[in-house]
Amino acid sequence: MTLSPTLFIYIGRQFLLWFLAVFLAMIAVIILIDAAELLRRSSTKSDATTAIITSMALMRAPFLAQETVPFAAMFGGILTYFRLTRNHELVVIRSAGVSVWQFMLPALLVVVMIGVAKVTLLNPLSSVLLSKFEELEGRYLTGRSSLLAVSSSGIWLRQTYGDDGQAVIHAQSIEADELNLREVIVFLLGDEDRFIGRIDAKSARLGDGQWDLTDAWLTGPEKPGELVTSHSLATDLTADKIQDSFASPETVSFWSLPRFIKILEETGFSALPHQLQLHTLLAEPILLIAMVMIAASFSMRLSRRGGASLLLGAGVLTAFLLFILTNVVHAIGLGGGVPVLLAAWTPAGVSLMAGIALLMHLEDG
Secondary structure, rough: HHHHHHHHHHHHHHHHHHHHHHHHHHHHHHHHHHHHHHHHHHHOOOOHHHHHHHHHHHHHHHHHHHHHHHHHHHHHHHHHHHHHHOOOHHHHHHHHOOOOHHHHHOOOOOOHHHHHHHHHHHHHHHHEEEEHHHHHHHHHHOOOOOEEEOOOOEEEEEEEEEEOOOEEEEEEEEEOOOOOOEEEEEEEHHHHOOEEEEEEEEEEEEEEEEEEEEEEEEEEOOOEEEEEEEEEEEOOOOHHHHOOOOHHHHOOEEEEOHHHHHHHHOOOOOOOHHHHHHHHHOOOOHHHHHHHHHHHHHHHHOOOOOHEEEHHHHHHHHHHHHHHHHHHHHHHHOOOOOOOHHHHHHHHHHHHHHHHHHHHHHHHO
């Protein structure tokens, strides 16, 4: 027997309502905790007003919401199937000849749609707002601003020059391990961004407190150009400062990640974190399907034994183990210990196989 459209919609609606209830509750708690932490960090910062901190917490909320979706799917599934089992609705459905795979289909379809919406809609929104959050965090809390930008035109760096000036550095490519820039242009700006000079060099190497430029052409307003074989430019940049200012994968939209990865590879930077982020997002719907399967196997099995507390504990333990597995595998992937595809798809694949195995045991055993 197959599910009727009415029953299909009923089960799907029940799962969606429980998912939204759990999701919104988790987000509310997380935002309160995050806002409290931001207030604590800003307690000694006179410029960070309550309005600014509140806006920062709201900007970070979509990013935090992304992280809670798998757990909301699991607990939403547990509550849905636990309620259907407790009210003997699943008993009636099963007695009509409907298999576990059939009555799980509505929830699986809903969770796939949630996963697609998260990747294609929530992630781009999150990346934009998280980027603004990090900008405000650097301005009001950490005192660090972004020093580096990567685009299709090359690499851009910004540093102080003199007492009040700025030096804007552009390069076509970089040897990231040695921070050696190729095809370099340096724009020297004085106070109020007044142009005071330009340097065109074949290469620039970051040394101890200075850039060492080779084959440099020095020009400026009302002065003739001068070609020198070597030239030094004082800098307060270090390799750690440049690396810390690099755009994190979470601030790049899902739709922009493939192009950004290509640009990184062309300019000489490692694209490993961004590749891992892209494949992790692609694996998200599979992970959510696995969460619903595991939730169904727990709720239908344990509730029949009257173990509501055991059910909740099993769900929490599973969510915790999944969190640990995901972070460990991702850390290994970022370190280059395993291929990107394996690191990104392992949590989803392992969870899916576990969910299928549990449901097969529940159905046949």
